[in-house]
Amino acid sequence: MSRLPTVEVTVYPYECDAYGHMNEAAYLQLFERARWEALARGPGPDLFRRHRLWPAARRATVDYQLPAYPGDVLRVTIETEKLGRTSLDLRQRATRVKDGAVVAELQIVFVMIDTEGKPTPIPPEIATIFGGRLSARPGELVRHDVGDVTLSVDARGDGPALLLVHGYPLDHSLWGHQVAALTGWRRIAPDLRGAGVSDAPETGYSMAAYADDLARLMDRLHIERAVVAGLSMGGYIAFEMLRRHRARVMGLILVDTRADADSAEARKGRESMIEVARTEGAAAIADRMVPRLLGRSSQQTQPHVVEQVRAMIGRTPVAGIVGALEAMRDRPDSTPLLPTIDVPTLVVVGAEDELMPPASARTMAAAIPSAAMTTIPGAGHLAPLEAPTAVTRVIAEFLEALPRP
Ligand code: MLT
Numbered sequence: 041m042s043r044l045p046t047v048e049v050t051v052y053p054y055e056c057d058a059y060g061h062m063n064e065a066a067y068l069q070l071f072e073r074a075r076w077e078a079l080a081r082g083p084g085p086d087l088f089r090r091h092r093l094w095p096a097a098r099r100a101t102v103d104y105q106l107p108a109y110p111g112d113v114l115r116v117t118i119e120t121e122k123l124g125r126t127s128l129d130l131r132q133r134a135t136r137v138k139d140g141a142v143v144a145e146l147q148i149v150f151v152m153i154d155t156e157g158k159p160t161p162i163p164p165e166i167a168t169i170f171g172g173r174l175s176a177r178p179g180e181l182v183r184h185d186v187g188d189v190t191l192s193v194d195a196r197g198d199g200p201a202l203l204l205v206h207g208y209p210l211d212h213s214l215w216g217h218q219v220a221a222l223t224g225w226r227r228i229a230p231d232l233r234g235a236g237v238s239d240a241p242e243t244g245y246s247m248a249a250y251a252d253d254l255a256r257l258m259d260r261l262h263i264e265r266a267v268v269a270g271l272s273m274g275g276y277i278a279f280e281m282l283r284r285h286r287a288r289v290m291g292l293i294l295v296d297t298r299a300d301a302d303s304a305e306a307r308k309g310r311e312s313m314i315e316v317a318r319t320e321g322a323a324a325i326a327d328r329m330v331p332r333l334l335g336r337s338s339q340q341t342q343p344h345v346v347e348q349v350r351a352m353i354g355r356t357p358v359a360g361i362v363g364a365l366e367a368m369r370d371r372p373d374s375t376p377l378l379p380t381i382d383v384p385t386l387v388v389v390g391a392e393d394e395l396m397p398p399a400s401a402r403t404m405a406a407a408i409p410s411a412a413m414t415t416i417p418g419a420g421h422l423a424p425l426e427a428p429t430a431v432t433r434v435i436a437e438f439l440e441a442l443p444r445p
Contacts (some may be wrong), residue, residue, distance in 0.1 A: 044078040044118045044169065048137060053110040061107045062144075068100060071132045071146045074116035083169050088152075091163050095128065095150035103145040106136070113137040120170045125260070126159040127151050128170055167262030181212075181237065184230075186256035189239040193230040193257065194219055200290075200444065201266035203254060204229040205274030207296070207422075208364040209325055209356045210349075211236030214271060217428030222436060228266070230257055232277075234360020245363025247371045251280035255288055267439065269293035271424060272396065273364060279374035282381065291442055292385040293435060296421045298396045299404050301373040310369040317361040325361055326353035335392030335420025345425055378407035385411040386438040388431060390419030412438065 055066040062070070079085050088094055108114065114134040121129040132146040154160040162170075181192040194212050202225045204215040212219075212229040213236070219227045231238035232250055254277065258266060268289050270278035275297025281289055302310065316324050330350050331339065338345050385408050389401035398415050405413040414434045419426040 044075075044083075045081050046115055046117045047074050047077040047081065048113050048115050049074050049077065049134075051108050051110055051112045051114065056108075056110055061109075064102050067102045067104075067134075067144055067146065070114070070134070071102075071116065071148070074114075074132060074134075075118065075130075078116075078118055083165075087166065087169070091166065093152050093154050093160050093163075096153045096157075098127075098149045098151050100146060100148040103147075104143075105145070106141055106143045108134075108136070108143045112143075114143060121147070123162065123167060123170055123262075125161050128162065130170075161259070162262060164262045164264055181231075184257055184260045186253045186260060188244065189233045189241060189253065191230045191233065191238045191253060191257055192236055193228060195226070195228045195261065196220075197223055197226050199225045200442075201226045201228060201258070201261075201263040202439065203258070203263075203266040203268045205254065205268065205270040205277050206232065206235065207270075207272030207274050208368065209235070209322070209329065209353050209361045210271075210422075211352055211356070213348075213352060214422065214425055215269075216425075218269075218424055218432050218435060221432045222439065225267075225439060226263070228257070228261065228263070230254070232360075232364075234363045235356055240357035240360040240363075242359050243363070245360075245367045247276055247280040247367055248284060250277045250367065251284050254281060255285045258288055264288065265290040267291035267293065267442070269295060269435065270297060271295040272297050272421065273368060276368065276371050276374070279377055280371075282377060283372075289383055291383050291438075292381065293388065293438065294385065294401075294404070295388045295431070296390055296393050296396050296401075296423055297404075298400055299374040299378055299407070301371055302369055307369050310365045314362050314365050317358050317365070322356050322358060322361060323354050325356075326350045329353060332395060333421045335390055335394075335418065335426060337392060337418040338420060338422075338426040342426065345422075349422065349425070375407070378404065379409065381408045381411070384438070384442055386434070387411055387413040388423060388434060389413070389415055390421060390423040390426065391415050391417050392420045393423070395421045 115137050117133050119131045121131050128150045130148050134144045135142050152160050183190045206214040211231045215229045219229045234240040268278045275294045387405040389398045405411045416423045416427045416430050424431045
């Protein structure tokens with residue numbers, strides 16, 4: 041995928057050898073002409089200069105399919121094979137206009153260098169133009185290396201970024217409806233470390249580690265700022281992002297979450313859950329958690345949601361469950377942070393959330409300057425899953441009212 045237009049170039053007589061065939065140097069030149077032409081018709085030939093950098097070609101391979109002769113008109117497409125942090129792999133294909141036959145393909149690797157020749161990260165504007173395989177077909181997860189772990193990410197759509205952070209012991213599918221429906225936004229729903237099919241190391245879990253993973257994921261996706269939506273533990277992580285990566289957060293959606301740290305009793309509860317996870321596994325955690333996570337209405341009327349949550353917890357790696365419990369047990373109190381929140385904020389809570397009830401959500405919202413709050417009827421602690429259309433609607437209304445970056 042790239043957003044550069046397809047262009048047509050004519051083969052010049054001087055580009056051919058004595059037999060009328062093009063040699064490698066001529067093809068490299070022709071493909072280069074096509075790239076400049078595409079830039080000129082698209083984002084502008086000064087795209088790189090505007091960012092004070094230059095794409096230095098590091099490797100190029102031409103694959104010949106058919107001869108080309110002077111006067112042939114070739115249609116050249118440009119596709120991004122891979123968009124790295126500083127590198128860009130392109131594939132260009134030249135097709136003869138008169139019969140649609142592919143005459144040659146070029147694979148070329150560029151490294152972005154600054155004015156001193158040092159490799160430099162690809163800026164968001166250029167990343168957006170070249171696209172790359174940063175997202176996948178709907179529902180397909182793409183894996184992104186964020187340092188010591190690789191995260192699986194459901195990323196869809198274009199526009200300003202919306203980062204959807206799931207709670208414990210869940211995965212990205214919690215946000216399935218929102219990811220599918222919130223068009224006009226670039227929706228990014230990762231499996232956190234230790235969740236879903238992301239890597240689940242034995243150690244290395246903390247709110248700081250989760251937040252740093254997400255900041256690195258934003259780097260990988262060339263996203264400078266995002267609206268961060270966090271459910272429950274996802275909310276604790278959103279607070280940590282404010283503490284550690286404040287400039288990356290342009291709005292907050294706090295769903296079924298709280299700001300205070302664990303009480304002594306809650307910490308003891310974490311210890312016994314760690315023991316359950318270690319000795320009995322994820323299914324035992326699901327047995328204990330499902331009745332607390334879902335509202336009574338959902339438990340009575342939505343058996344498919346009950347099953348979905350049970351299955352989601354059941355496939356969570358034990359290392360990830362234990363790591364999340366330790367991270368939540370040791371998380372800091374975010375209450376002092378609330379009055380300092382200066383980005384648009386929406387608080388959403390399920391009317392039947394018994395873990396983080398509406399009264400506590402209201403107290404939290406009141407402490408955040410100009411936060412809006414919505415209660416979702418008939419939903420418990422997993423409102424985005426239990427009342428998906430209602431939650432998507434309130435999020436959409438909130439996003440629509442935001443100033444566009
Ligand atoms: C969650 O849903 O993320 C957890 O229930 C949060 C918690 O246990 O504190």
